[in-house]
Amino acid sequence: MELVKQQRDTASDLKTQEYFVNMGPQHPSTHGVLRLVLGLDGEIITKVEPHIGYIHRSIEKMCEHDNYRQIVHLTDRMDYLSAHINNEAVCLAVENALEIEVPERARVIRTIFAELTRLASHQLWWGVMGMDLGALTAFLYGFRDREMINDIFEETCGARLTMNYNVPGGVMFDLHPNFHKRVKEFIAHFKTKLPEYDDLLSNNVIFRQRTEGVGILSKEDAISYGVTGPTARASGVSCDVRKLHPYSAYDRVDFKEILMEEGDSFARYKARVLEMWESLSIVEQLIDNIPEGDFQAPTKAVIKLPKGEYYQRVETARGELGVYIVSDGGKSPYRLKFRSPGFSNLFVLEKLAVGSKIADLVAIMSTIDIVVPDIDR
Amino acid sequence: MSNEELQQQIAAWEPAAEFAEEGSQFLNVIIEPPQLRALAEKLRHEEATFFDYMFCLTCVDYPEHFMMVYHLRSTRHGHEMVLKVRIADKQKPAVDTLCDIWRTAEWHEREVYDLFGIHFNNHPDLRRLLLDDDWKGYPLRKDYVDPVNMISY
Numbered sequence: 001m002e003l004v005k006q007q008r009d010t011a012s013d014l015k016t017q018e019y020f021v022n023m024g025p026q027h028p029s030t031h032g033v034l035r036l037v038l039g040l041d042g043e044i045i046t047k048v049e050p051h052i053g054y055i056h057r058s059i060e061k062m063c064e065h066d067n068y069r070q071i072v073h074l075t076d077r078m079d080y081l082s083a084h085i086n087n088e089a090v091c092l093a094v095e096n097a098l099e100i101e102v103p104e105r106a107r108v109i110r111t112i113f114a115e116l117t118r119l120a121s122h123q124l125w126w127g128v129m130g131m132d133l134g135a136l137t138a139f140l141y142g143f144r145d146r147e148m149i150n151d152i153f154e155e156t157c158g159a160r161l162t163m164n165y166n167v168p169g170g171v172m173f174d175l176h177p178n179f180h181k182r183v184k185e186f187i188a189h190f191k192t193k194l195p196e197y198d199d200l201l202s203n204n205v206i207f208r209q210r211t212e213g214v215g216i217l218s219k220e221d222a223i224s225y226g227v228t229g230p231t232a233r234a235s236g237v238s239c240d241v242r243k244l245h246p247y248s249a250y251d252r253v254d255f256k257e258i259l260m261e262e263g264d265s266f267a268r269y270k271a272r273v274l275e276m277w278e279s280l281s282i283v284e285q286l287i288d289n290i291p292e293g294d295f296q297a298p299t300k301a302v303i304k305l306p307k308g309e310y311y312q313r314v315e316t317a318r319g320e321l322g323v324y325i326v327s328d329g330g331k332s333p334y335r336l337k338f339r340s341p342g343f344s345n346l347f348v349l350e351k352l353a354v355g356s357k358i359a360d361l362v363a364i365m366s367t368i369d370i371v372v373p374d375i376d377r
Numbered sequence: 378m379s380n381e382e383l384q385q386q387i388a389a390w391e392p393a394a395e396f397a398e399e400g401s402q403f404l405n406v407i408i409e410p411p412q413l414r415a416l417a418e419k420l421r422h423e424e425a426t427f428f429d430y431m432f433c434l435t436c437v438d439y440p441e442h443f444m445m446v447y448h449l450r451s452t453r454h455g456h457e458m459v460l461k462v463r464i465a466d467k468q469k470p471a472v473d474t475l476c477d478i479w480r481t482a483e484w485h486e487r488e489v490y491d492l493f494g495i496h497f498n499n500h501p502d503l504r505r506l507l508l509d510d511d512w513k514g515y516p517l518r519k520d521y522v523d524p525v526n527m528i529s530y
Contacts, residue, residue, distance in 0.1 A: 226481030347483070
């Protein structure tokens with residue numbers, strides 16, 4: 001007892017020094033090649049400085065030399081977990097610029113695929129989030145359910161991740177005959193499995209202690225930092241592009257925009273889990289109502305956009321993806337900018353993590369749900 | 378606010394601003410670099426406009442000038458606009474930073490500095506973001522020549 005008191009008295013005289021730790025670029029919980037330089041005062045984080053660009057492929061420069069059909073293929077390689085939605089953004093930009101009327105069937109197919117993509121992305125995130133906090137079972141559960149969606153994609157598109165199913169004017173080919181049956185099976189399956197997600201993590205005492213009240217993001221900061229997607233909605237920012245600027249078939253489905261107030265890691269977690277229910281409901285509403293007809297509108301072989309500027313946004317699994325096209329009337333864009341959700345979301349990490357313990361950083365980072373190729377482009 | 382009302386309001390604040398609506402779904406406001414700070418402060422903080430969310434920041438390299446492009450949205454009023462700054466000096470392009478007004482601008486400006494070589498005055502941490510620190514040149518400029526890439530267009 002005497003010793004403890006003595007140590008406490010001398011503690012203020014001890015020389016302490018801020019030191020720096022590199023997290024990444026090879027680190028299991030950065031989910032890609034991201035490097036964070038952490039300033040530490042003991043266990044407390046004093047500084048977070050993300051270093052990005054390890055997998056920069058200059059997609060924007062490549063787009064300036066590609067035609068619009070080719071650009072669609074590049075967008076999968078940004079946020080590969082929202083591949084279909086990224087493709088859709090470029091296709092919608094081209095269609096709106098040329099005023100192409102996309103057939104009803106294609107719009108509904110796109111929306112179903114987009115929501116399945118969102119579900120697959122959130123399932124992967126949920127599994128990885130568990131793994132980051134040391135719960136390996138969650139990882140296996142998440143991947144088991146995601147596999148069903150990937151199989152559905154594979155059957156129709158021939159690819160599991162980078163699907164390239166969208167083309168300007170609609171979708172590349174019609175649905176596989178099994179599609180309807182498989183999706184129905186998946187909905188029935190996942191409805192019984194999603195409550196298990198809650199059992200395993202949401203209601204887990206250890207999990208909640210590590211996430212509740214940790215990494216709080218205020219509404220004002222979320223807007224100022226340009227944060228979008230479930231990360232922002234957990235802080236009460238209404239930013240769902242599907243609601244604000246409905247595209248494809250979102251104007252005819254009934255779903256809730258999940259808004260939370262707390263803004264902590266657990267709210268961000270909860271927002272995504274609740275979003276899975278909404279996505280499931282959207283798929284369920286549409287799957288029996290896919291209109292008959294064409295799946296693709298006729299388009300010219302060489303697409304040229306009229307001179308001008310176009311901005312198209314979609315809601316990916318991570319937030320708002322914007323495609324800003326400056327066209328000079330040629331077959332390639334004069335300038336193309338992807339406003340990727342991951343880029344803006346990543347840099348709020350500094351705001352969230354400074355002042356918390358280093359052990360919480362991984363939990364905070366998981367709830368932002370970053371995908372590095374989306375940030376580096 | 379509708380686009381007409383926005384235009385009237387901004388014209389009252391900044392008489393030298395140019396307006397364009399053709400070829401874009403937003404109201405485009407084009408100004409010169411010295412006018413940027415004052416107008417941006419007003420757009421962000423005045424109750425009538427209250428553009429609190431900058432959803433896109435980028436640059437375009439035109440033959441005669443650089444054009445900084447800021448996409449703004451008000452989460453309170455729901456209106457949107459595009460603020461553009463024409464930088465005529467192609468040799469030493471510079472413009473004031475907006476990162477104290479919209480925090481997201483800090484890293485978007487670093488990206489523009491990295492890829493276009495625009496200098497942002499008073500930026501707290503203006504370093505290359507995506508490319509190596511010793512990279513030569515600014516790849517998204519139209520006159521950039523990549524010596525490594527063997528595919529010529």
